[in-house]
Amino acid sequence: MKLTGSKILLECLQREGVDTVFGYPGGTVINIYDDLMDSPIKHILTRHEQAAVHAADGYARATGKVGVAIATSGPGATNTITGIATAYMDSIPLVVISGQVPTPLIGNDAFQEADIIGITRPITKHNFLVRDVKDLATIMKKAFYIARTGRPGPVVIDLPKDIQLATAKFEYPETVELRGYKPTYSGNVRMVEKAAAMILAAKKPVIYVGGGATLTDAHAELKQLAEMIQAPVTTTLMGMACFPKRHPLSLGMLGMHGTYYANMAVTNSDLLIALGARFDDRVTGKIATFAPHAKIIHVDIDPTSIKKNVRVDLPIVGDLRDVLTKLLKELGEHAEEVTKQGDRLKPWLEEIADWRRQQPMSYVPSKTEIKPQFVIEKLRELSSDDAIVTTEVGQHQMWAAQFFDFVQPRTFLSSGGLGTMGFGLPAALGAQAAFPKRQVIDISGDGSFQMNSQELATLVQYRLPVKIVILNNNFLGMVRQWQQLFFNKRYSQTCMELPIDFVKLAEAYGATGLRAGKPEEVEEVIRKAFATKGPVIMEFKISREENVLPMVPAGASLNEMVLAS
Amino acid sequence: MKHTISVLVENEFGVLARVAGLFSGRGFNIESLSVAPTLDPSISRMTIVTSGDDRILEQINKQLNKLIDTIKVIDFTGEEFIERELCMIKVTAEDDTRAEVLRICDIFRGKVVDVTPKCYVIEVTGAPAKINAIIELLRPMGIKELVRSGPVALGRGPKGWRSND
Numbered sequence: 001m002k003l004t005g006s007k008i009l010l011e012c013l014q015r016e017g018v019d020t021v022f023g024y025p026g027g028t029v030i031n032i033y034d035d036l037m038d039s040p041i042k043h044i045l046t047r048h049e050q051a052a053v054h055a056a057d058g059y060a061r062a063t064g065k066v067g068v069a070i071a072t073s074g075p076g077a078t079n080t081i082t083g084i085a086t087a088y089m090d091s092i093p094l095v096v097i098s099g100q101v102p103t104p105l106i107g108n109d110a111f112q113e114a115d116i117i118g119i120t121r122p123i124t125k126h127n128f129l130v131r132d133v134k135d136l137a138t139i140m141k142k143a144f145y146i147a148r149t150g151r152p153g154p155v156v157i158d159l160p161k162d163i164q165l166a167t168a169k170f171e172y173p174e175t176v177e178l179r180g181y182k183p184t185y186s187g188n189v190r191m192v193e194k195a196a197a198m199i200l201a202a203k204k205p206v207i208y209v210g211g212g213a214t215l216t217d218a219h220a221e222l223k224q225l226a227e228m229i230q231a232p233v234t235t236t237l238m239g240m241a242c243f244p245k246r247h248p249l250s251l252g253m254l255g256m257h258g259t260y261y262a263n264m265a266v267t268n269s270d271l272l273i274a275l276g277a278r279f280d281d282r283v284t285g286k287i288a289t290f291a292p293h294a295k296i297i298h299v300d301i302d303p304t305s306i307k308k309n310v311r312v313d314l315p316i317v318g319d320l321r322d323v324l325t326k327l328l329k330e331l332g333e334h335a336e337e338v339t340k341q342g343d344r345l346k347p348w349l350e351e352i353a354d355w356r357r358q359q360p361m362s363y364v365p366s367k368t369e370i371k372p373q374f375v376i377e378k379l380r381e382l383s384s385d386d387a388i389v390t391t392e393v394g395q396h397q398m399w400a401a402q403f404f405d406f407v408q409p410r411t412f413l414s415s416g417g418l419g420t421m422g423f424g425l426p427a428a429l430g431a432q433a434a435f436p437k438r439q440v441i442d443i444s445g446d447g448s449f450q451m452n453s454q455e456l457a458t459l460v461q462y463r464l465p466v467k468i469v470i471l472n473n474n475f476l477g478m479v480r481q482w483q484q485l486f487f488n489k490r491y492s493q494t495c496m497e498l499p500i501d502f503v504k505l506a507e508a509y510g511a512t513g514l515r516a517g518k519p520e521e522v523e524e525v526i527r528k529a530f531a532t533k534g535p536v537i538m539e540f541k542i543s544r545e546e547n548v549l550p551m552v553p554a555g556a557s558l559n560e561m562v563l564a565s
Numbered sequence: 566m567k568h569t570i571s572v573l574v575e576n577e578f579g580v581l582a583r584v585a586g587l588f589s590g591r592g593f594n595i596e597s598l599s600v601a602p603t604l605d606p607s608i609s610r611m612t613i614v615t616s617g618d619d620r621i622l623e624q625i626n627k628q629l630n631k632l633i634d635t636i637k638v639i640d641f642t643g644e645e646f647i648e649r650e651l652c653m654i655k656v657t658a659e660d661d662t663r664a665e666v667l668r669i670c671d672i673f674r675g676k677v678v679d680v681t682p683k684c685y686v687i688e689v690t691g692a693p694a695k696i697n698a699i700i701e702l703l704r705p706m707g708i709k710e711l712v713r714s715g716p717v718a719l720g721r722g723p724k725g726w727r728s729n730d
Contacts, residue, residue, distance in 0.1 A: 121583060122590045126633040129578070146633060180575060180636045304627040307620065 005133045006031040006164040009097065010039045012140035015172045018068050020044065020059065020433055022052040026072020027112060028099030031164045044433055044462055047454035049076050051426035053083020054452070057092050058427030059434045061413045062388055064217065066093040066147050067430065073099040074112030077158075078119065082420055084154045085123040089417025090238060091215060093152035095143050102162040103131065117158050125153030133166040138173055145176045150183030151302040152215060183301060187318030187326055194314055195273075195297050196330040200337050202271035202295075204348045205231040208254065208283075211238030211416065212276015212300060212320045219243065219409045221324035222275065228331060230342040232352055234262040236277055237416040241406035251352070252361065255283040256552045257398045260359035263550075263558040265352050266291050274298045276320040279309040280417070289557035299323045359550070361402055362564055369543040370519050372396065372471045375526075376403040379441065379469065382526050387411065387439035388431045392424040392448025395477035396469075398548040400443045422451030425468065429455055432464040439467070439530070446472040446496060456509040459535040467529050468537045470502055473544045481547050485562070506537040515539045567596070567616050569648060569718045572629055573637040573726060576602050576609040580634045584611060587632065593617065593625050597715030608636060612717045637726055645721040651688070651714040652696045653678070657707035658685045666706055673699045684709060692716075 003011065009032060013021065020042045025033040036043055046052040049071040056067030067087075071080050077098040087094045101110040117129045126146050128139045136159075143155040199205060213222055213235075219242045226233045226249050233243045234251040243250055251262035266272065272294040277283070284290040287309060295313040298306050299320055306315040316323055331338050363373040376399050389404060390413040391397040397414055406412050413431060415423040428442040449470050459466050480494040503513030512532050516525040522540065529536040549564040574580045581600060588595050596614040603610045615625060622640070629638045641648075658666045666685055670677060675689035689699055693716055700711065720726075 117579065118582065121579070121586050131578075178633060181633045302631070304624065304631050307623060 001170060002167040003170040004031070004035075004165055004167050005130075005136055005159065006035045008133070008136050008168065008170050009140065009159065009164070010035055010041060011170055012137055012172060013041055013068060014039070016066065016140070016144045018066070021068040021070055022046055022055040022059070022430065023070030024049050024052055024072065024076060026076045026099060028073040028101060028161045029070060029076075029097075029164075031161070032070065032097075032099070044429070044458065046426060046429070046458050048452065049079035050083050050422070051429070051452050051455045051458070053080045053094065053096060054086065054420075054423050054426035055430035055433070056094055056096075057083060057087045057423075058390060058413055058430030060087075060092050060094060060430075061427070062410055062431035063434045064410065066095055066144055068095050068097070070097045071099070072112065073101055073116070074114045076112075077116040078114055081119065081123070082418075084120055084156065086415050086418045086420045086423060087154040088123045088125070090211060090415065091152050092154065093147040094154035095147055096154060096156045098156060098158050099164075100129070100158045100160040103160045104162070106160065116156065120156045123154075124156050127156040127158065129158045130160065130163050133163050133168040136163065136168070137170060141173045141176050142178065146178070146181065150181070184303075184317045185301070185319040185322055187299070187316045187323035189326060191314060191316045192323060192326045192330055195316065195327060196334065198271060198295060198297060198314060199229055199231075199273065199331070200334060200341055203344065204269045205229065205271040205273060205345070206251075206265050206269040206294075207231050207233045207273045207275065208266065208277055209233060209235045209239035209242055209275050210277025211236065213239050213242040214409055216276065216319055216321040217409065218276070218321040218324055221321055221328060223247070224328055225324055225331075228328065228338060230345045230349065231273070232265055232349065234258070234266065236280070236283055237401055237414055239277065240401060240414075241409050241412040244407045245405040246407070253401055254558070255280075256285070256554075257402065257548050257550065258552075259361055259402075260550050260561060260563060261352055261355040263552065263561060264355045266294075267557070267559045268351070269294045272296045274300075275324070276300060278305040281309075284309065285552045285556055285558045285560075359563055366543065367519060370516060370522060370540050372399045372540070372542045372546055373403045374519065375469065375471060375522055375540050375542070376400055376443070378522050378526055379443070380404050382523070382530060383439050383441060387441055388413065388428070388435065390414065390424040390428040390431065390440070390442045392442075392444045392451070393419045393421045394445045394448055395481065395546075395548050396443050396445040396448070396471045398478075399471070402548075421448040424448065425452050425455045425466070428466040428468075429458055429464055432459075432466050433462070436464075440465075442466055442468045444468060444470050445477060446470055446474060446500065446502075447476045449502075450500070453505070456506065456511055456535065456537075460510045464535065465533060466535050468535065470537060470539045471542050472502070472539050473542050473546070474499060475544060477546075478548070480545070484545070484547070485551075486553070502537050502539040506535075511535040511537060513537045513539070515541070517541045566618070567614060568622055569641045569646070569716065570613045570615060570625070570629070571639040571641070571718060571726070572611040572613060572635060573603070574609050574611060574632075575634040575636065576607050577634060580609065583632055583634060584613075584629070587628055588615070591624070591628060593621065597713075599715040599717055612715065614716060639720070639726060641718055641720065646718050647721060648692050648716045648718045649690055650693050650696050650716040651690045652700070653712050654687045654689070654700065654703055654708055655710040656685055656687060656703045657683065657709060659683055662706045666703065669699065669702045675699065
């Protein structure tokens, strides 16, 4: 049976199990949108293409499936760039379909033409320009395969309008063969044995977990490993929810705004077990003094991550869950030594406990002003364990990471690598579309929120009951904090001088708006919001010049922290 | 330190841009790059001359391998290999220098591929050092223009790049 390109596209999406797509129509995708009316695939119309990609990203982060977004050519496609780059930096599987001007017009500066393949080349795992409708099904198959396997990432398919109209026999390939792409899943057993030996010889080990644990759903294996060898666990922003923060071995986050005890533990460790993390500069601080006494074991599926930033003593390329399973088995064969090891590590855990006693995560409470940390704690207290939290980027993001006790994986969705303001609201939208019954909370600041606030319309239209928290300090708080600490309090362009009435804004879109100006109103506002059926904005007027602490100044060593007290 | 790398890639639209973009985007050097299809027309072979310390070279290798269209990366560092470059030189050859230009050309086993009363175009191949040498000798005669292909390289011995050969 012959089908048009646009029908083939939708057929392929169904074969890949896609039930929801996010997008925005336009001239060069109008045929796809026409066929979409007869397709069982649900389409969510965002109010901006950037939001469509973030929504697909939020959907992917929450579910582990590939997120799909559609945009028209030219400005539609260029609007997706920030979304694609965000997903690329955090290794999120996406397939982004962009319309393109008809093939004969490509290169002619046609109306709404942009070289999106050229533009997205460095921010995608791979991209395809479809030049013959006969190739479309194979390209779709390859795109989904590339997006979700190995180190996941976004793939762009640029589909010219004439290819959407042309017809071909539809046959979805069952397998895919890419001779240049063979990710290594299975960790080398000999390396795993060496790792086990290093672990059993260590006196001060620290497990350092990144987004790879989230992407491979390796939380159960991770917990087993930590408990087996009694090693403390610190996570990056991307590994955040993979290890329950209330676990006695949890050190919380490390790095620039990490806990004092996590950073001290890393600095004093003799073995750093890096699992699916990439030694980002926000994690390491000054490289030369990072974990100076530690041997480093680095497990990652992407060979380029290994030895990119730091020296590594034992590299293991492979799928994190596979490697952890093998490591657990290997350690299991040395049960006696493992038990001895547990006893031997007691002084190390005691040393860490001391650091924790000296500098616990804390803030100065207030009876008159709303402290942002207090709001986060209250949110956690009043939300359910499986609530999905998204954030924008800035102070509120770090407070959420520091003070929200996550217990389940895939419940913290945040732009870690690219640090994209405006990510949280559309990501929450996508997560809520995936899980209509779960609590979804976007923790936001007044600055970030305004970068994609138009998505309130999407939430209301599709009855997506996202609860939005705006920690409003009328500042671009994180930049202001840097200006206060490092630029002599010269607050250049960080004061948001026009106060926005966020309650009215919510109402203008048909959502509910609530506001708290005093600490005693916080709980009531949160309770009321959680009891409301539809989307709600909760605006909290917080203490304006509150800082995110501890803080490792840019370029300093992890043990040179500016502390809260 | 200079390194010569061969990259076998899918002979597809945009692959050169992916490789070139990788080098510029990550701040790696390219001293020269040459590319053409292989015996198998679906595969192109690139020869890239680059430089950097061990850490950078390791990254270059890994990053090239990471490209979906890359089939194989061969770093010739520490290997026995042959490196050849083609150069065409348009050199002034008038009465007093005409014979000397021909003599230099002969010594380097070059060929005169175009003749006019006032100049020759000389074609010469060899390792980059040999090309540099002839250029230096011809420079005083007056080089009007030259073009170098950049080196291409092949490993010595019976082994081909496919591991199953």
